Amino acid sequence: MTASQTAQHGIFHGHVDAQKLGVTPKKGRLVPLRTRDEIRAATELLDAYVVEVPAVFASAVLNVIRIAIPNIRDVNIQHLRRVVHLSFLPEHLQQTFIASAQTWPSPEHPDGEARASDPNPTEIRYLLVSPASLIASQDLVAALAREPPFSIANIVPHVITIPVPALAPTSAEEAQQWSEKYWSISYKNTNPYGPHPSLLERNQAGIEPYAGTWLALAKVAGGQMSGRGIGANVGCAIVHKERKEHRVIAVAGDARWRGTGDSKPCREEPGNVMAHAAMRAIGMVARKRVRLEQSLDELTSDAAGQIACDVPLSPVENSFFSVDNLPSTGYLCLDLDIYLTHEPCVMCSMAILHSRFRRCVFENAVKATGGLMTSKESPSVENGLGYGIFWRPAELNWKFLAWHWENE
């Protein structure tokens, strides 16, 4: 291979030539992982009070509520529509309310005289009062009963308690589902519990056409190690993508059975844990960066490299390790993407986070050991560990986008 060919290697402009890589791209699609907070938001309910009122009195009653429950300012229930027409409520609530409808006298308008724009005086609305935790039901009934329209119509407020989503929906579809199930929900195009939908969409569109190729390459890396009995059939590829340019920075397969020190390959569990594919690939990126920063001609293989296995051990690993295609201004794995044949374990997930990766895609979810997936189920080896390490900004000081690849 000539010098100029070497320099070209691992860099693709526009079209990624899978044939040149010796792989057949996988066909499929990316499914964004749900964050732990999104799961929580999707499952956490709270009890809330609802009361029937004539439409013309809705805002007057909201005022009464604001005074009776001063704490209501401190709770975020903006995703719950406060004043709702019967037809916008879920089926089962419609039936409940129809069954318990109260007979309101044709009322005096609160301001004394009716206007043409006023709702029909006999129109009824259902008003979401507050979370039940803020006031006792009998106190609420008493507070409402003292004021119009209840006081003037001599009607006992009919307060019922229903479960509603405690947190805002994270997508329009979710808002729709909840509206059919719990209460009329409003959706603003934001996501306080995970990546913003438009950011996620943009990133997904940018990498989806190539993800199948990188996953195929990751599989080759895993196959070259397992084929020689020195690792599990697990691999990964680290890619830098900027606009139309793709650079394959490192690929690595698992080397846990390689043996350490003088020992021959050894299949005794757990093997050499630090030789998991992601750890090895991250180590190779670091070595390439050291080589670049210190202008070394070649890599000095040290004792650490033999144990951590962060030096190339197969032809495909070597072909990408040997070229200096790492953008020189970088830091750790900032701006890099990692594609894995399998969901990384907790150790590898946190290594990806420590290394400041930008995006992560994996093909096979691994319930017993994986560190990225989340679930409604309580954590277990069978249900999945539920750590969602990619997006826990309140606890861990970095976050990255993560997708599960679904084969066609």
Next chain:
Amino acid sequence: MDEEERQYHENFMREAIKMAELALSSDETPVGCVFVKDGEIIGRGMNETNKTLNGTRHAEFVALIQILSKYPISILQSTDLYVTVEPCVMCASALRQYGIRAVYFGCWNDRFGGTGGVLNIHEDPSIDKPYPVHGGIFREEAINLLRRFYVQENSKAPEPHSKKTRELKLLESSV
């Protein structure tokens, strides 16, 4: 813990602190550790993320590399770790997978801690055997080393940073 036992653990934590001091003098985040088998130190490590440009080269990994170049992996099942700062989530998981017997640490790591500081990787559901942890041994010394590191880095910084942002940056990047 009786007096004799306490002294036994403090003795090894002092050795871990020496490694953290070495890290400090090499401009690495001052975290140090020793692995102990049958009362003997079989491996020593300090954080080497700056030297290696590898964000995963924590003190525990440096020591593990040293140990595995001499001993079989299975030795870890009868080995204890003494580390000045609580192992991070990554190291906590590595230790559990390797089958470490017990972990003793100095101060808690409330940014990345994997054995109580943030997550409980040592005892959560897992296919790997859980391990006991004991925190707070020479906690003040461990924190003081980190403080000295911030001051040292501050004095080198080309433009003044507030101590608070430095602390944050350190905890983000290195521990």
